[in-house]
Amino acid sequence: MRILAIETSCDETAIAVLSIEDGIFTLEKNLVSSQISTHAQYGGVVPEIAARMHTESLPLLLKEALDGPRPDYCAVTAGPGLITSLTTGVNAARALSYSLGIPLVPVNHIEGHVASNLLEGNAIEYPALALIVSGGHTELISIPEPGHYIIIGKTRDDAVGEAFDKVAKILGLPYPGGPAVSKCAEMGDAKSISLPRPMIESNDCDFSFSGLKTAVRYLSEEERSRVDDVCASFQDACVDVLVSKTLRALRTTGARTLLFGGGVTANRALRSAFTETMSRDFPMIPFYFPSLSYCTDNAAMIAAAAYGIITRGAIPPASSWKPNPQWHIDEPLV
Amino acid sequence: MNPTERTLTITDALGNIHTVRIASAEVMEGFGEALAAQCKGGELIALKGDLGAGKTTLTKGIARGLGIAEDITSPTFVLMKVYAGNKKRGDSAPLSLCHIDAYRLSTWHDLEAIGADEYIGHPDTVTVIEWPEQAGVLEHCAPAWSIAIV
């Protein structure tokens, strides 16, 4: 089976071709046309520009992706994301599926991040738990069996990647803020500035990051001028909360595998904190970080998720759905 | 400076200005709830203020006042979130909340590109927009309330 997948939920235009024989994945094409340098001029994603860039990039990437054997399925991200960007990808996918006469598989972007772990042949034992952290998402997802997702924790305000971007802005660092903050953090002292650990004691798996952004804003001028220390202390606070809530979720769900996904998983401090804690507290539970190229938005993960949907016979009729910018992973697409 | 104290400068549609002092995040939500009680549908509420001033926190209160049970999360990433109203208020239909964040936008045209103009002013919807100055909102519409948070 060969799946062509299109991902345009935010600022990356991405297309992948994944072939699967006897359950073995071979990634034949993995094309990403990053728009970040264009958006950096604006300090973020401008939807009109994003949609236009996708419209310009898609035909070029498609031409390259279709230069090979014909795909059997077309997969596309149908949400969550920016509505204009999603619509551009879905329209292209619909046209392709119609003209090639192949089924169209809508995929939830978050399910894609979870499935990024399948691309490297990791053995997942169920129930599994996934922590998905990015610019738009902070979610702990329990996966009792393949294809069954339950959101057991999420942010009540800002996503963790959003908090990184906004703290970078407050400190005058460049966009995107995540890499800028973690780079400064490497030179700072994480214990030198006291910042809150929002909701770390709460009796659930939810998160809150808006208070950290505000705490940075209200630091004294002297403290705020020590940019490296602020970054290190802020990153430390974020990682502390993420680790603590994930451990709570592992205990309450009895998960047997821990998966990670999303752009913030590229953060080195996060990786080393989890590696240390897991080998100390849960040495029997395997945990997987996707390779760096699969952490950020890509289409290979959408193809991997589509493979699961196809094998479960769960493709919805093409006429029953449209892109949904607020599609929750635990709800059907309508 | 007490980091939880905020001052709101509120300008209504007639140009009347008054200020309100808010002591905490809880009081801010309570203020939003009271504001929602005055809404009949079609209102636009513009929220100005720096990063972390409390615009989304105030919007959480507005949502509660409209009887919306869902968690209001930051719309910065997806730019716009719409929440269906679910409480009968008097005889009128429930009001939906359209929550827009123009932080990453740069023109009114961007707002049209995400379909926001279909919600602004709609009689069944209360629209809250953070960072209105980023998208030239005030040149295109007259908010029922324009609120600056410092």
Ligand SMILES: Nc1ncnc2c1ncn2[C@@H]1O[C@H](COP(=O)(O)OP(=O)(O)OP(=O)(O)O)[C@@H](O)[C@H]1O
């Ligand atoms: N008096 C107050 N009013 C509002 N929020 C307060 C107050 N005191 C403390 N806070 C805290 O400050 C934070 C405000 O963050 P919030 O996301 O609401 O700000 P915002 O103005 O929407 O920021 P952004 O520009 O990033 O959208 C929250 O964590 C809130 O609990």
Ligand SMILES: [Mg+2]
């Ligand atoms: Mg906000």
